[in-house]
Amino acid sequence: MKFSERTRYALANSIKELMRNIPLDKISVREIVENCGTTRQTFYRNFKDKYDLVNWYFDKIVQNTIKQMGLSLSLEEGLTKKFEFMQEDKYFIISAFSSSDLNNLFHYDYCCIYEFYKEIALAKGPLTEDIIFLLEFYCRSSMDITADWARKGMKTPPATLARLLVDAMPPRLHDYLIDLSNYKVMM
Numbered sequence: 218m219k220f221s222e223r224t225r226y227a228l229a230n231s232i233k234e235l236m237r238n239i240p241l242d243k244i245s246v247r248e249i250v251e252n253c254g255t256t257r258q259t260f261y262r263n264f265k266d267k268y269d270l271v272n273w274y275f276d277k278i279v280q281n282t283i284k285q286m287g288l289s290l291s292l293e294e295g296l297t298k299k300f301e302f303m304q305e306d307k308y309f310i311i312s313a314f315s316s317s318d319l320n321n322l323f324h325y326d327y328c329c330i331y332e333f334y335k336e337i338a339l340a341k342g343p344l345t346e347d348i349i350f351l352l353e354f355y356c357r358s359s360m361d362i363t364a365d366w367a368r369k370g371m372k373t374p375p376a377t378l379a380r381l382l383v384d385a386m387p388p389r390l391h392d393y394l395i396d397l398s399n400y401k402v403m404m
Contacts, residue, residue, distance in 0.1 A: 229274040236312040268320035300375030314367040331356040338393040351390040
């Protein structure tokens with residue numbers, strides 16, 4: 218692992234440790250760097266702010282699973298894996314989804330999910346305004362459910378939550394997203 222990657226993980230572990238006892242919005246960069254024995258300059262060489270750090274770490278633990286959809290996982294299997302990874306870092310995820318900052322994980326994950334689903338849908342051809350509306354609606358709704366699930370302690374099993382989210386997909390959108398075979402070509 219490269220030095221810069223080790224530094225990023227050290228900063229991520231530091232903020233994760235702090236997030237066990239302090240809400241993310243109340244943690245300062247000073248506390249993050251002091252907790253892991255580095256400098257503010259090092260922090261800002263790697264991240265623009267603490268939310269950028271949180272989003273980077275989230276990518277490391279979750280988004281690689283999303284990228285496996287269409288290669289080896291179905292949509293439901295990929296969502297199940299995502300929720301399982303989220304459970305493994307439960308306190309980090311709960312705190313991150315509880316943030317009220319505009320750059321919070323909720324917003325970041327929504328943008329990632331929306332772009333991912335949009336790419337899958339586009340593999341089937343141009344999207345109508347109706348499909349774009351359904352896609353935005355579904356992504357916002359599923360993110361609200363996911364954030365609620367996280368903030369309430371992740372009590373629903375990941376496979377159940379994934380199944381429910383796939384079942385809740387609007388039928389017209391379902392036709393665009395359920396078959397990921399065309400998405401493989403775009404990877």
